Amino acid sequence: MSDKKVLTIQDISCVGQCSLTVALPIISACGIETCILPSAVLSTHTGGFKGFTFRDLADDMPAIMNHWLKEGISFDAVYTGYLGSKKQIEYVGEIMDKLLAKDGLRIVDPAMADNGKLYPGFDAEFAKAMGTLCGKADMILPNITEASLITGMDFKPTGDYDESYILSLCARLAALGAKTVILTGVGYNDDKFGVAVYDSYSGKIKYYFHQKISKSSHGTGDVYSSAFTGAVMRGLSVYDAAKLAADFTVECLLKTIGDESHWYGVKFEKAMPMLVNKLNRETEE
16 A cells, blocks of 8 residues: 655745644654645744745746646645635645545645734735635634634634534534534633534534643644644544644643743654654554
């Protein structure tokens, strides 16, 4: 049996421990061949740095896709993260249609917003286009801000929502067409935090909570989605992959706490042994 191959499409933030600089090593460490298609190149990520450079690579994407088509290259999954424009979202949809192997997975992290606000450079039209891409996906991994923007529901911060709000968010996302929703950053009290996994076929929701970590950080969404993708491609169920990715993200935060100079991301490299060891144990059982 041939090994699995994943294509991840997102930006390269050269400094900041996010996007492709975490997706490539994390998915590779899970034992999955990881191919990349950069959507843009930034000197740093957009959170906290000033005067960052940005080069849009949208015009390169069709030529890369056509070359792969001529070479007969296909992928067992396409996992998308930060995309810089509506044009890139359209290209991603075409790439999924043309380059996914039979039964290949479409995994979309609509990385565009957090804490109730869109990232710099994005607007409501971009969020609408991202919603269309999510509707074509097998699995989507939005946070609550992204889910609210995609569905048009009011954003509610932690402490202001109940289970009915989370269920409504998931149901509306599924109504767009997404088969499975993994909603991140869910918490109903000050002690626990985690994810909600919603199956569109059954309409059932299942939670995984862990101890809430006081520290937050840029790039944890990318760390989570990358670990989730690697675990799913290794054969874990969606719920088990969501759980493992959450545990790994917590470990990354714990490895970073105490270093105030490391404000721009998490030290995921130091947590990699935990991810690999646990994944190997779960796939060998």
